[in-house]
Amino acid sequence: MISRIRPIATKVLVEEDSLSVLLKRGGSLHLPLRLFPRLLTASPEQRSDVRISASGAGLHWDQLDENLSVTELMQEAERRHRDERLSSQVPADFPWDPTPALLSGSQPKLAGRWLDGRFVVGLTAEERWVRWDMCEDLAQQLVPKTLKDAAKYPEHSHDVTLRRIRRAIANKRWTERVETDWLMQRLRALLGW
Structure with a gap:
């Protein structure tokens, strides 16, 4: 402050x-x-x-x-x-820039923002923390859901169950692809699978 x-x-x-x-x-x-x-x-x-x-x-x-x-x-x-x-x-393996900007044209370009008197490319530390906190919270919430899904379909392997959960997350579009990759690794670790 x-x-x-x-x-x-x-x-x-x-x-x-x-x-x-x-x-x-x-x-x-x-x-x-x-x-x-x-x-x-x-x-x-x-x-x-x-x-x-x-x-x-x-x-x-x-x-x-x-x-x-x-x-x-x-x-x-x-x-x-x-x-x-x-x-x-924030864990070191959490992505820094889940949505890299693409600018058209033949010359390389940086897409940035002017924040608090400085030029920022990618996420700020605060934005990255917020994204990680959301993904960590989602991973914690998915543990019981994943266990319930695994119990409902005991014939499915852990990998199949995780793929089903990943598809459900992707359909909701709560996270970017690289964040979903991290989220699934975190969920696997929380489950000990």
């Missing part, structure tokens, strides 16, 4: 791969330098020539013509922290 108190910078440290800002009321912000192309390509001397505004709300590199808002840095740090927390909850 973004603090209602405006963050005030007291010290700035630009290292080879990170930007750190110490804050007046405690705490600090740490962001990868790759987010700031001018700072990333600058010399160590240019990076260290930073001036904190009188209010502590802005950072200025006069040699590089770079100005950063401490509030915006805090928002970016909080977004990155949230994304890392959400990403850590």
Whole structure:
């Protein structure tokens, strides 16, 4: 959650791969330098020539013509922290982009969206978490349904039963194909089949 108190910078440290800002009321912000192309390509001397505004709300590199808002840095740090927390909850094998965009034409293209001041291709960490949570919940709900189907048709193998469940899911169109693949693997694991 973004603090209602405006963050005030007291010290700035630009290292080879990170930007750190110490804050007046405690705490600090740490962001990868790759987010700031001018700072990333600058010399160590240019990076260290930073001036904190009188209010502590802005950072200025006069040699590089770079100005950063401490509030915006805090928002970016909080977004990155949230994304890392959400990403850590999603299994590594869950698909990142279940619906890749296709654009017509002879030249390769990226289909992206402008979200929160940044260009995003594919799912955001939050969108991926929501898709995974839905698939995990569906897998949990399908366990008793699959067991019921297996009991109703004891002549069917586990694979046949899972194929029947997969067809039912595909007909509902709740998930994309790659998500359905993951869902069926998860259901198989939950059942111990």
